Amino acid sequence: MQDKVIESYFKKERDRQNNGIELIASENYPSMDVREAQASIFGSKYAEGYSGHRYYGGCENIDAVEDLAEQRAERLFDCRYANVQTHSGSQANFAAYIALLEKGDKVLSLFLNDGGHLTHGSPVSFSSHDYSFSHYPLGGDGRLDYKGIEERLDEVNPNLFLAGYSAYPYEIDFKRMREIIDKHNSHSSTHCDFMVDMAHIAGIVAARLCQNPCDYADIVTSTTHKTLRGPRGGLILTNREDLIRKIKSAVFPYSQGGPLEHVIAAKAICFAEALHPEFKEYVARLMENTKACADELSRLGCDSSGSENHLFLLNVLSSFGISGKEAQSKLEEVGITTNKNMIHGDTLSPALTSGIRIGFAASTTRGCTKIDAIKIARLIYRTLKCEDKEKIKEEVKEIVSRWKDVDTLSFPVLTD
Numbered sequence: 001m002q003d004k005v006i007e008s009y010f011k012k013e014r015d016r017q018n019n020g021i022e023l024i025a026s027e028n029y030p031s032m033d034v035r036e037a038q039a040s041i042f043g044s045k046y047a048e049g050y051s052g053h054r055y056y057g058g059c060e061n062i063d064a065v066e067d068l069a070e071q072r073a074e075r076l077f078d079c080r081y082a083n084v085q086t087h088s089g090s091q092a093n094f095a096a097y098i099a100l101l102e103k104g105d106k107v108l109s110l111f112l113n114d115g116g117h118l119t120h121g122s123p124v125s126f127s128s129h130d131y132s133f134s135h136y137p138l139g140g141d142g143r144l145d146y147k148g149i150e151e152r153l154d155e156v157n158p159n160l161f162l163a164g165y166s167a168y169p170y171e172i173d174f175k176r177m178r179e180i181i182d183k184h185n186s187h188s189s190t191h192c193d194f195m196v197d198m199a200h201i202a203g204i205v206a207a208r209l210c211q212n213p214c215d216y217a218d219i220v221t222s223t224t225h226k227t228l229r230g231p232r233g234g235l236i237l238t239n240r241e242d243l244i245r246k247i248k249s250a251v252f253p254y255s256q257g258g259p260l261e262h263v264i265a266a267k268a269i270c271f272a273e274a275l276h277p278e279f280k281e282y283v284a285r286l287m288e289n290t291k292a293c294a295d296e297l298s299r300l301g302c303d304s305s306g307s308e309n310h311l312f313l314l315n316v317l318s319s320f321g322i323s324g325k326e327a328q329s330k331l332e333e334v335g336i337t338t339n340k341n342m343i344h345g346d347t348l349s350p351a352l353t354s355g356i357r358i359g360f361a362a363s364t365t366r367g368c369t370k371i372d373a374i375k376i377a378r379l380i381y382r383t384l385k386c387e388d389k390e391k392i393k394e395e396v397k398e399i400v401s402r403w404k405d406v407d408t409l410s411f412p413v414l415t416d
């Protein structure tokens with residue numbers, strides 16, 4: 001590379017990623033194939049519009065790849081229609097709202113402090129400016145309260161009910177939500193649609209290790225870079241023909257110009273990787289590792305949420321008497337990366353928080369085993385108890401020395 005300055009930061013970042021234990025629940029390491037596609041010649045092509053209806057000439061190869069990306073996404077999620085053009089999960093949500101709602105319409109989503117996303121009605125997001133958000137809380141046990149949701153639906157009479165979260169460690173009963181919404185619609189004058197933002201759990205859905213929201217929701221949005229292990233990007237799915245037409249125009253031309261065709265090629269590869277049986281084994285290991293770490297922390301006497309997916313929450317205030325911010329920085333000092341996170345009933349501010357969020361998508365990709373996950377729980381415990389930092393650092397190094405290099409990952413694909 002001619003630019004030695006930027007190159008030096010790539011090298012430093014590669015070392016940082018290889019030398020640490022990455023436990024940020026929204027991160028993952030894609031294959032070299034996915035990364036190569038993102039640096040490919042497809043990035044040079046303007047292709048505004050959709051396959052067969054582009055605003056520019058010379059799109060025959062782009063069309064073929066975008067068609068494949070859509071078909072593979074449809075097969076992977078067992079869904080009739082996919083749109084693969086959104087640049088990110090937030091833009092997928094923006095387009096989904098445009099397709100489903102009029103300005104000022106009412107949306108019912110989870111309280112952000114309970115694990116919702118910024119685009120689910122945060123005051124600092126476009127979503128709260130364009131639509132009128134109301135929220136439903138989690139139950140006292142930190143789990144979804146389906147009876148409470150039923151009551152909130154009747155109180156609010158929203159145009160849209162939104163599920164899918166950024167920091168929820170338990171299974172979600174999409175089937176039950178559909179039934180609750182249908183029941184509500186049978187006696188409400190306002191029709192309520194059902195949207196699921198599966199950004200975090202898309203890999204688990206693809207592996208069929210939880211309910212598939214596409215079977216129940218009117219629109220499903222996602223990212224492709226979290227548990228799905230693809231390039232950074234968005235995805236929108238629906239079974240409704242009337243909605244896919246609205247979704248397409250909400251993406252282009254309403255909210256985006258030229259699609260990132262190099263990223264769409266990378267998404268096509270990611271879907272083919274996720275269709276391979278080996279991906280299901282990866283997700284099963286990921287869930288097992290997460291549960292093992294969460295349970296070990298409980299066994300050590302900590303206030304851990306436990307886990308039924310790829311992440312869990314650790315209440316560090318009640319377990320160690322420190323804030324999430326402090327816990328995050330103590331762990332970072334020994335080479336374990338996590339993030340501070342609000343927990344249900346949090347008494348501290350979002351800048352401090354009482355918890356941290358821990359996930360195993362990235363570390364499992366590198367080869368983390370269940371034994372490693374249990375060791376990591378003990379390292380987290382000892383770090384937050386302020387035990388010998390230098391010794392813990394050595395043990396972190398020993399664990400990651402047995403894992404794969406993030407610059408060499410390769411996964412089998414199912415392309416037929």
Ligand SMILES: *Cc1c(COP(=O)(O)O)cnc(C)c1O
Pocket residue numbers: 026087088089090091093116117119164165166197198199200223233234
């Ligand atoms: C990560 C996430 C998003 C947004 O994804 P970006 O690609 O960062 O815009 C949207 N919704 C949920 C629930 C998420 O966790």
